[in-house]
Amino acid sequence: MISEREVESIAKLADIRIQKEELGEFTVQFNAILEYFDVLDRVEAAGEGRADLVNVFREDEVRPSLPVEDVLANAGSTEETFIKGPRVM
Amino acid sequence: MKVIIGLEIHCQLNTDTKLFCGCSTDYRDDPPNTHVCPVCLALPGALPRLNTKAVEYALRVAKALNLEVAEECEFSRKNYFYPDLPKGYQITQYDRPLAERGVVEIEADDGTPKEVRITRIHLEEDPGRLVHRSGRDRAGYSLVDYNRSGIPLIEIVTEPDLRSPKEARRFLNKLRNTLEYLEVFDGEREGAIRVDANISLVGHNRVECKNISSYKGVEKALTFEITRQKNQIARGHEITRETRHFNEGRGITMSSRSKEEETDYRYFPEPDLRPLRVRDWLDDITLPELPDARKARFVAQYGISHNHARTLTGDMKLANFYEKVAGDDPVLAATWVADTLLGELNYRDMKIDRVPPAHFADLLALVRVDAITDRSGVDALRTMLDEGAAGEEMELPSAVVDRFGLRKAAGDEFDEVAAQVVEAHPDAVADYHNGKGGALNFLVGQAMRETRGRADARDLGRRIKELLENKEA
Numbered sequence: 001m002i003s004e005r006e007v008e009s010i011a012k013l014a015d016i017r018i019q020k021e022e023l024g025e026f027t028v029q030f031n032a033i034l035e036y037f038d039v040l041d042r043v044e045a046a047g048e049g050r051a052d053l054v055n056v057f058r059e060d061e062v063r064p065s066l067p068v069e070d071v072l073a074n075a076g077s078t079e080e081t082f083i084k085g086p087r088v089m
Numbered sequence: 090m091k092v093i094i095g096l097e098i099h100c101q102l103n104t105d106t107k108l109f110c111g112c113s114t115d116y117r118d119d120p121p122n123t124h125v126c127p128v129c130l131a132l133p134g135a136l137p138r139l140n141t142k143a144v145e146y147a148l149r150v151a152k153a154l155n156l157e158v159a160e161e162c163e164f165s166r167k168n169y170f171y172p173d174l175p176k177g178y179q180i181t182q183y184d185r186p187l188a189e190r191g192v193v194e195i196e197a198d199d200g201t202p203k204e205v206r207i208t209r210i211h212l213e214e215d216p217g218r219l220v221h222r223s224g225r226d227r228a229g230y231s232l233v234d235y236n237r238s239g240i241p242l243i244e245i246v247t248e249p250d251l252r253s254p255k256e257a258r259r260f261l262n263k264l265r266n267t268l269e270y271l272e273v274f275d276g277e278r279e280g281a282i283r284v285d286a287n288i289s290l291v292g293h294n295r296v297e298c299k300n301i302s303s304y305k306g307v308e309k310a311l312t313f314e315i316t317r318q319k320n321q322i323a324r325g326h327e328i329t330r331e332t333r334h335f336n337e338g339r340g341i342t343m344s345s346r347s348k349e350e351e352t353d354y355r356y357f358p359e360p361d362l363r364p365l366r367v368r369d370w371l372d373d374i375t376l377p378e379l380p381d382a383r384k385a386r387f388v389a390q391y392g393i394s395h396n397h398a399r400t401l402t403g404d405m406k407l408a409n410f411y412e413k414v415a416g417d418d419p420v421l422a423a424t425w426v427a428d429t430l431l432g433e434l435n436y437r438d439m440k441i442d443r444v445p446p447a448h449f450a451d452l453l454a455l456v457r458v459d460a461i462t463d464r465s466g467v468d469a470l471r472t473m474l475d476e477g478a479a480g481e482e483m484e485l486p487s488a489v490v491d492r493f494g495l496r497k498a499a500g501d502e503f504d505e506v507a508a509q510v511v512e513a514h515p516d517a518v519a520d521y522h523n524g525k526g527g528a529l530n531f532l533v534g535q536a537m538r539e540t541r542g543r544a545d546a547r548d549l550g551r552r553i554k555e556l557l558e559n560k561e562a
Binding site for chain 1: 129171
């Protein structure tokens with residue numbers, strides 16, 4: 001069972017602000033979601049992944065990168081060809 | 090008080106492309122965000138595709154450092170928010186790393202061999218680069234360059250087996266050297282190696298120092314930290330268990346509020362990548378001659394001293410250079426490369442690959458047949474290196490020697506100078522006959538000045554002494 005405190009801390013880590021009065025509602029939803037996994041755990045052969053599907057690789061061959069205009073197209077703010085982000089330390 | 094140090098070392102692998110996409114890693118002089126694709130930027134729908142070369146390089150390192158490679162390993166997501174990480178997570182390896190339990194031998198502070206245990210090696214992607222510019226209007230934001238985002242890294246974690254900052258530095262030098270011999274790493278690239286160090290004094294809490302990005306920085310940061318912790322204890326304070334950042338410019342570490350606890354990273358297996366089963370690749374990896382083996386061979390094959398062999402093999406390019414110029418007199422070559430050339434290069438901030446081996450061999454040939462004195466040899470070398478440092482074409486040392494007339498004074502010229510000096514300084518001659526020992530040295534000094542170092546002081550001394558003795562008779 002997930003507690004309200006855990007939901008609060010997960011919201012903080014996810015950088016999502018939620019109101020105190022929303023905590024109860026989200027806690028119920030979290031627990032409901034986790035119950036689905038309990039159901040999956042009870043399914044036979046669940047968790048038996050494709051054990052043979054390993055070692056999927058790409059060769060070390062250079063492919064063209066995006067034009068810098070495209071890279072910056074979605075950026076809210078730029079300086080020269082840098083993307084501006086919030087100050088962090 | 091016993092010091093305990095463990096290191097986490099991040100090294101960039103020198104593949105042609107990034108770890109999970111085909112963007113070129115060769116962005117050194119290019120503008121920000123020009124080596125970037127949807128995978129680097131975490132655009133919706135972009136999926137990682139693993140670079141086979143990066144895995145092979147990491148396995149080379151695992152083999153060279155004697156690690157056990159896992160039968161199966163996998164990637165995990167390490168979740169945290171930071172502008173250098175567009176996905177909101179870093180793809181790394183967590184509970185199922187590529188390889189574990191290795192060992193590296195170094196020299197302890199007392200000169201005896203010492204084993205440093207390696208905990209693990211894993212593969213991960215480098216985050217982007219943040220730039221903070223100064224200025225009042227710029228204080229509020231960071232500038233982000235994703236060219237570095239996705240460069241393959243290996244993280245090498247040691248057990249807490251190091252006992253001093255000097256040992257830590259020796260370990261790093263050995264590691265760097267080994268990675269260069271394996272040709273998986275370019276140590277000259279800025280930020281190619283970054284170190285986090287865990288350090289504690291026995292019986293006290295451990296402190297993690299992050300953000301050390303040079304070899305010298307490691308020794309400096311650790312030395313600072315040991316002094317700081319000892320002072321804290323001497324004042325009766327307990328050491329706070331914390332993360333500190335190393336400020337390279339100021340040479341100090343500063344407390345930084347730790348971002349997240351280990352559990353806050355919410356690691357889980359990366360669903361977009363399949364596990365790896367690559368242990369059998371080891372059979373196809375043939376390791377090159379590594380530094381220790383090469384050192385032993387240099388001593389045996391060239392008959393040079395252990396110290397010279399250690400210096401010469403301490404850098405792969407230097408060792409290659411030495412083998413090209415060793416020629417007929419490897420001992421002479423070792424002395425000139427290790428004792429003279431290295432210092433002259435350091436002084437000019439030049440790298441060994443700037444020196445054409447044929448030029449240096451030309452110089453050694455002149456010294457070897459005694460055509461020039463050691464001093465003239467150094468002069469010719471300096472002239473040649475100065476030309477190189479100024480961006481000009483380097484002259485052959487024999488050409489420099491001829492241009493400046495540096496060939497050894499001999500025969501007539503030599504006798505003439507000796508005679509002139511004796512003639513010109515009757516007072517000194519008288520002093521000599523009155524038993525004043527300094528007089529002979531004075532006369533030799535004068536003669537050396539006349540020949541501008543083209544003569545051996547000992548030869549000149551012998552010749553002048555003959556003249557003086559004859560004068561008396």
